[in-house]
Every structure is written in C-alpha cells, then in structure tokens.
Amino acid sequence: MSVLENLNEKQKEAVLHTQTPLLVLAGAGSGKTRVITHKITYLINEKHIPLDKILAITFTNKAAQEMKQRIKKTLSLEKEPQWISTFHSLCVKILRQEAQNIGLDKNFVIYDEEDSKKTLKDILKELNLDLETYKPEKTKSIISSIKQDMDESILEFYEFTMPHIRQIYQKYQDTLKQNNAVDFDDLLLLTVELFLKNREILHKWQSKFDYILVDEYQDTNKIQHKLLKLLTGDRTCITVVGDPQQCIYTWRGANPNNILEFEKDFPNTKIIKLEKNYRSTTQILQTANKIISNSKGKWKEKVLKLWTENKEGEKVKLAVLSTDKKESEFIARKIKDYKSQGYLYSDMTVLIRMSFLTRNIEEALLRADIPYQIIGGVKFYERAEIKDILAYLKISLNPKDTQAFKRIINLPPRGIGQKTIDKIKQYYKTDWIQAVYDAYDEFSNKVKLGLQSFLELVQYVQKYANQQPAQTAKYIYDAIDYENYLQNKYTNDWEDRVANIKELFNALQEVEKSGKTLTQFLEESSLSQAQDNLENTNTVKIMTIHASKGLEFPIVFIAGLEEGIFPSGRAFEDIEQMEEERRLFYVAVTRAKEKVYLTYAKQRSSFGNRFQETKQSRFIKEIKEELEILGKKRPPKTQKKVISDELRIGQLVSHELFGKGVIKSINDNRVTVIFEKEGEKTLKKGFLKGL
DNA sequence: CACGTCCCTGTTTTT
DNA sequence: CAGGGACGTG
Numbered sequence: 001m002s003v004l005e006n007l008n009e010k011q012k013e014a015v016l017h018t019q020t021p022l023l024v025l026a027g028a029g030s031g032k033t034r035v036i037t038h039k040i041t042y043l044i045n046e047k048h049i050p051l052d053k054i055l056a057i058t059f060t061n062k063a064a065q066e067m068k069q070r071i072k073k074t075l076s077l078e079k080e081p082q083w084i085s086t087f088h089s090l091c092v093k094i095l096r097q098e099a100q101n102i103g104l105d106k107n108f109v110i111y112d113e114e115d116s117k118k119t120l121k122d123i124l125k126e127l128n129l130d131l132e133t134y135k136p137e138k139t140k141s142i143i144s145s146i147k148q149d150m151d152e153s154i155l156e157f158y159e160f161t162m163p164h165i166r167q168i169y170q171k172y173q174d175t176l177k178q179n180n181a182v183d184f185d186d187l188l189l190l191t192v193e194l195f196l197k198n199r200e201i202l203h204k205w206q207s208k209f210d211y212i213l214v215d216e217y218q219d220t221n222k223i224q225h226k227l228l229k230l231l232t233g234d235r236t237c238i239t240v241v242g243d244p245q246q247c248i249y250t251w252r253g254a255n256p257n258n259i260l261e262f263e264k265d266f267p268n269t270k271i272i273k274l275e276k277n278y279r280s281t282t283q284i285l286q287t288a289n290k291i292i293s294n295s296k297g298k299w300k301e302k303v304l305k306l307w308t309e310n311k312e313g314e315k316v317k318l319a320v321l322s323t324d325k326k327e328s329e330f331i332a333r334k335i336k337d338y339k340s341q342g343y344l345y346s347d348m349t350v351l352i353r354m355s356f357l358t359r360n361i362e363e364a365l366l367r368a369d370i371p372y373q374i375i376g377g378v379k380f381y382e383r384a385e386i387k388d389i390l391a392y393l394k395i396s397l398n399p400k401d402t403q404a405f406k407r408i409i410n411l412p413p414r415g416i417g418q419k420t421i422d423k424i425k426q427y428y429k430t431d432w433i434q435a436v437y438d439a440y441d442e443f444s445n446k447v448k449l450g451l452q453s454f455l456e457l458v459q460y461v462q463k464y465a466n467q468q469p470a471q472t473a474k475y476i477y478d479a480i481d482y483e484n485y486l487q488n489k490y491t492n493d494w495e496d497r498v499a500n501i502k503e504l505f506n507a508l509q510e511v512e513k514s515g516k517t518l519t520q521f522l523e524e525s526s527l528s529q530a531q532d533n534l535e536n537t538n539t540v541k542i543m544t545i546h547a548s549k550g551l552e553f554p555i556v557f558i559a560g561l562e563e564g565i566f567p568s569g570r571a572f573e574d575i576e577q578m579e580e581e582r583r584l585f586y587v588a589v590t591r592a593k594e595k596v597y598l599t600y601a602k603q604r605s606s607f608g609n610r611f612q613e614t615k616q617s618r619f620i621k622e623i624k625e626e627l628e629i630l631g632k633k634r635p636p637k638t639q640k641k642v643i644s645d646e647l648r649i650g651q652l653v654s655h656e657l658f659g660k661g662v663i664k665s666i667n668d669n670r671v672t673v674i675f676e677k678e679g680e681k682t683l684k685k686g687f688l689k690g691l
Numbered sequence: 692c693a694c695g696t697c698c699c700t701g702t703t704t705t706t
Numbered sequence: 707c708a709g710g711g712a713c714g715t716g
Contacts, residue, residue: 086706087706088706110706112706113705113706131711183706184705184706185706187706188706248704249704249705249706251703251704251705252704252705252706353703353704354702354703354704355702355703355704356702356703376704376705379705410693413693413694415692415693415694416693417692417693417694418692418693419692419693420692420693447692526706527706528706529705529706530705544703544704544705545704546703546704546705547704547705565703566703568703568704569702569703570703570704571703580704584704606702607701607702607707607708
C-alpha cells in the first residue's frame with residue numbers, strides 16, 4: 001500500500017518533493033486535493049512527521065472536513081487531525097489562545113458583514129457624516145483592503161473624495177475594540193500583528209508546525225501570504241497549490257500575484273505543473289481552454305493548458321429562451337429527462353452568477369417536483385430570526401457587544417426607543433448590561449418596566465447559556481413570545497422562520513451533546529460558509545459559481561448568460577474585473593464532467609413586474625464555434641434518431657428545446673406539434689426526435 | 692417618545 | 707419584492 005499508488009508522475013513528484021518550498025500549479029480537475037492528502041500521508045508515514053505538526057489550509061470548512069476524514073480513514077486514526085482548517089478558523093484558534101497578549105478578552109465575538117456595516121453606520125451618524133458620501137458598503141470595503149494589504153496608503157487616495165475616511169477608520173477600530181469584537185479581516189490582521197510584535201509567541205507557533213500545505217493559493221490575500229511566511233520562517237517546509245486562472249476573489253482582496261511572488265519570498269521554490277485533467281470530456285475542456293484563451297495573458301509561464309485522455313463527449317450546448325421563466329422551465333425539463341435516463345438528481349447542478357437568479361430556478365424545480373437544495377443565498381446564521389435569538393446568547397457572553405445589545409433591547413417591543421438607548425449610552429462604563437442598571441433611575445415607570453423585563457431575561461440567560469444553550473434558547477423564545485412576534489411581523493413566511501428556529505434548537509442540542517462550548521459554536525456559526533450546508537442527498541444543487549469552487553458534477557447548467565448578469569454590469573468599465581468574470585466562467589464550465597448547458601433569456605423580469613430586454617453575454621460570442629445551439633442548428637450526427645419520413649399524426653415526439661409533444665398535423669416538411677409545456681408550435685421535421 | 696405607515700431605492704460574488 | 711429611511715400619529 002504505497003502512498004504513491006494511483007498518482008501520475010507529476011503528482012508523485014509533488015508528493016515527494018520536500019527539500020525546498022514547492023509551488024504546484026494545478027489546473028481544474030487535475031487531482032490537486034489528491035496530491036495534498038497523499039502528501040500529508042507521505043509526510044506522516046515516510047517522513048515521520050507527527051500528524052499534529054502538519055498544518056493544512058483549505059479554502060472551505062467543507063474541504064477541511066473532508067480532508068480530515070480521508071486522512072483519518074487512510075491512516076486508521078482514532079481521532080481527526082486538528083490542524084486542517086481554513087485561514088480564518090486557524091486564526092481564531094490562535095487568537096483565542098493568545099488573546100491576553102494583544103489586549104483582547106478571550107470571549108471576543110466575531111462581527112459579520114452586517115454587524116460591521118451597522119457599526120460603521122452608527123459611527124457616521126455620530127460624526128454627523130453624510131451616508132451617501134460614506135456609504136457603509138464602500139467604507140467597509142476600503143477598510144477591508146487596508147487590513148488585507150496591511151497598507152494604509154490607500155487612504156490618501158480616498159481622502160480626496162472622503163476627507164473623513166481616516167477618522168472613520170480609526171473610530172471603527174476603536175469601536176470594535178470597545179465592543180470586544182473583531183471583524184473577519186481582524187482575525188488575520190491581529191494574528192499577523194501578534195506574530196510581528198511578539199517573537200516568543202511566533203517561535204512557539206512556528207515550532208508547532210513541521211510542514212505547511214495550502215490549497216487554492218490563487219485566492220489568498222496579502223496578509224495570508226504574510227502569515228504563511230511568518231509561520232514558515234526560514235524553513236522550506238511548505239507546499240502551496242493553486243491556479244491563477246481560477247482566481248475569482250480579487251474583489252475581496254485575493255491577490256493572484258501571491259503565486260508570482262511565492263518564488264521571491266520562498267527561495268529555491270520548485271514549480272510543478274499539473275495539467276492533465278481527469279474530470280471533464282475533451283469537448284468541455286476544449287471550450288474551457290477557449291474561454292481562458294480570451295483572457296489578457298498575464299501570468300505568462302504560470303498559465304496552464306489542460307489536456308485529457310477522457311472521451312470526446314458532447315459539445316457544450318446553448319439554449320436561448322424567450323423569458324426567464326421559460327429558461328428555468330427548460331432547465332427543469334432537462335433535469336427530468338436526464339433523471340429518466342438514469343442520472344441522479346445529485347449528478348446535476350444549476351450555477352448562477354447572482355443569487356437572485358435562484359428564485360426562478362427554484363420555482364420551476366418546485367413545480368416540476370424536482371428535489372433541490374439551494375447553497376448559499378441568505379445563509380442560515382445570517383437570517384434575522386436566528387440572529388435575534390443568538391444576540392441574547394451573545395450578550396450574555398460578551399455584554400460589550402453593541403450590535404447584539406441594540407438588536408434585542410427592544411425585541412420584542414418594550415417601549416424602548418432611540419432616546420432611551422442614547423440615555424443608557426451616557427451611563428456606559430464597562431458594558432451595556434451595567435449601563436442599563438446605572439441609568440435605570442432616569443426613566444419613567446413605563447420604560448422601567450420594559451428595562452426590567454429585559455434585565456430579568458438577560459440574567460437568566462447569563463446564568464444558563466453556557467451549560468444549557470439549547471434550553472436557554474428555548475426559554476428566550478418563550479419568554480419574548482417570539483412565535484407571536486414572527487407571526488405579526490412576517491405574515492407570509494413566519495412558519496418557515498419558526499422552522500429555522502427549531503433548526504437552531506437542534507444545532508444547540510448538538511453543541512450540548514458534543515461537549516463544545518457556546519463560544520465555539522458561535523464562532524463556527526460566524527465562519528460558516530455556503531458549502532458547509534451542502535447536503536449529501538439526492539437533490540439538484542443550485543448555487544452561485546463562487547460557491548461551486550472545488551466541486552464537480554456530471555451535468556452542469558449555467559443560467560443567465562446575459563450582459564449585466566454574467567458578466568456583471570459592474571465589470572463593464574473595469575478590464576481587471578472583466579477578466580475575473582471570464583475566469584469565473586472558466587471555473588463554472590470546468591465544474592462539469594460530462595455535459596454543460598448554457599442558457600439565457602431574451603427577456604428577464606426585474607424586481608417585481610417589468611420585463612426587460614436582455615443582451616446575450618459576450619462570453620457566448622467568444623466561444624461560439626465550440627457551441628451546439630439548441631433549437632437552431634440541426635443536431636449533430638451523434639443523434640441519429642431523427643425521424644424523417646415516418647411521422648404520423650398523434651405520434652409522441654421530443655424537441656431539444658421544447659420538450660415532449662404530440663404531432664397535430666403534417667404539412668410537407670413542416671410539422672405542427674402540441675408540446676406539453678410550450679403549447680402549439682410549427683417547425684421543421686428535422687428538429688424532432690421520436691419517443 | 693415610540694411606533695406605524697408610506698415611499699424610496701436598489702440587486703455581484705463572501706470570510 | 708424587501709429593507710430602510712422619512713414622516714406623521716397617538
């Protein structure tokens with residue numbers, strides 16, 4: 001049982017190379033996950049590195065989980081390896097242990113995007129600044145890039161149009177600190193700062209790891225690169241795997257230059273290219289190569305050219321539909337077809353560029369009785385009802401958390417409004433709960449009553465949350481009569497929301513059973529990702545292309561190939577962004593093993609009612625000669641079943657685009673068919689197949 | 692001073 | 707369609 005079994009020469013080389021830092025340029029479907037897991041096994045078995053001295057960083061929690069289990073199984077371990085995680089989870093672990101060394105309370109909370117933006121909004125109001133000039137989204141993204149690049153010079157640029165941006169940034173950092181909170185970027189930044197400031201601690205963590213492996217390197221940002229450099233030190237014990245052509249996260253700081261810089265920062269780097277693809281058919285790969293050949297050709301010698309020994313397969317297909325509704329119905333119909341041909345629902349995925357496109361797809365699949373799962377969208381722990389209940393638990397662990405406090409002080413309505421909160425704030429010394437006590441005498445009896453009910457509840461939660469989180473959550477739910485609150489507030493979908501709460505109770509029950517702490521649970525929920533919820537069930541998965549990173553499916557539908565959607569309208573004026581859109585398309589197509597369907601609608605309804613004319617995505621034109629256009633051209637010779645002369649009235653037929661139908665009349669070469677879904681159409685014989 | 696209603700706007704992608 | 711801000715009412 002060699003660890004090198006079933007690896008090709010290049011893969012073997014990548015597993016065996018440990019003398020110098022290693023950069024593996026691994027194309028889509030070239031078996032990079034395999035290389036990483038085999039390499040870990042090799043390091044343990046042959047190089048005798050203890051399992052817990054290997055650090056492996058993956059892009060998603062899901063990937064980390066799978067890798068852990070694979071290794072546990074391969075090595076017949078009792079427990080899972082503990083240092084396989086994402087960058088963010090790794091940094092949380094480090095920070096929890098070292099909190100006191102950077103003036104952080106170890107009960108710090110992680111602010112999500114919403115909390116961070118609300119914090120910024122509060123700051124803007126306090127500073128009396130215009131919300132238009134300093135849009136919280138914009139401001140947040142500027143602050144993020146400062147932190148991700150560890151470089152404040154970007155402020156000089158923005159100060160021309162946003163003179164107070166520096167002040168806002170300062171205040172934002174101060175506020176987070178006061179709240180005993182960190183944002184996503186802080187997890188990385190604070191860890192790096194800790195290492196830079198404290199040699200001893202750095203050495204401690206360096207010596208914890210004898211080897212470091214990193215996946216999806218093209219999507220790491222500057223500070224992650226820096227962190228790796230710090231952890232590696234002068235040693236050579238590092239392997240990173242990536243593919244610049246699959247970089248799709250520059251908009252949140254990913255820096256594909258990390259791949260180029262790697263050689264500089266890690267001397268004597270060896271480079272190995274994995275270009276043999278094991279996933280896709282020749283046709284799919286050819287189309288993918290065509291897509292990426294239209295990119296500007298940066299990263300010269302780092303660009304991979306994929307090839308495969310897989311069979312030819314079918315051409316990538318394009319279906320043009322009249323409306324968005326028809327588009328999703330087409331997809332549903334195809335799914336049914338393939339199901340009846342023996343494919344599983346779980347063999348198929350629908351990929352989209354923007355999550356609002358899930359709506360139509362979901363409706364069509366629902367109507368067609370096709371089981372599906374939506375990955376991402378509004379995530380579970382970002383739902384208002386979940387955050388409401390969690391805020392009670394959070395405030396009990398960290399009573400400094402302003403966002404949690406504001407969320408629940410008047411939930412359910414207790415007659416406490418802005419003025420009361422302002423007053424409480426004047427009494428703020430150590431934390432919000434204390435502030436409420438201290439300010440208490442200031443208020444009218446009515447407000448006092450409201451505050452009392454709040455304080456009583458919080459006292460209870462503080463007492464029991466840690467030991468019995470599930471029961472405590474239930475207690476909160478009943479105490480605030482939350483079901484009633486949901487019923488009144490959300491007349492349409494309150495039942496779904498109640499179901500979500502029940503789901504939360506279950507999750508908390510698991511926490512109690514598994515012996516995890518509430519803090520651990522809260523931090524996992526903050527760092528939960530779309531893919532984490534990917535069920536191993538026989539359902540069609542619907543997700544954004546970003547969420548599909550690292551996954552593969554036999555059949556892939558890519559919907560909404562329209563200018564403004566894919567590529568996104570925001571990319572129109574920016575060449576770099578357009579390049580990223582193109583890479584995104586490349587990633588989408590390379591998810592497929594056997595079949596790819598591209599679709600777009602000539603008309604799409606925006607918001608509620610109005611239809612808008614769309615324009616075909618530029619990407620389609622770029623690969624036109626690779627495509628089989630459904631419903632327009634004669635199907636290629638592979639489909640010999642085309643019926644020619646023996647058509648008769650009443651015969652069941654099928655059409656690529658319109659689905660199943662029955663022949664109503666025949667007139668020379670033209671046949672009128674009544675389609676199950678599309679109604680009556682007259683078309684040429686050649687387009688029909690017998691059933 | 693809190694709370695309800697009306698009207699407006701605005702859609703990337705996410706740790 | 708939905709979330710948030712402005713504005714008027716009790």
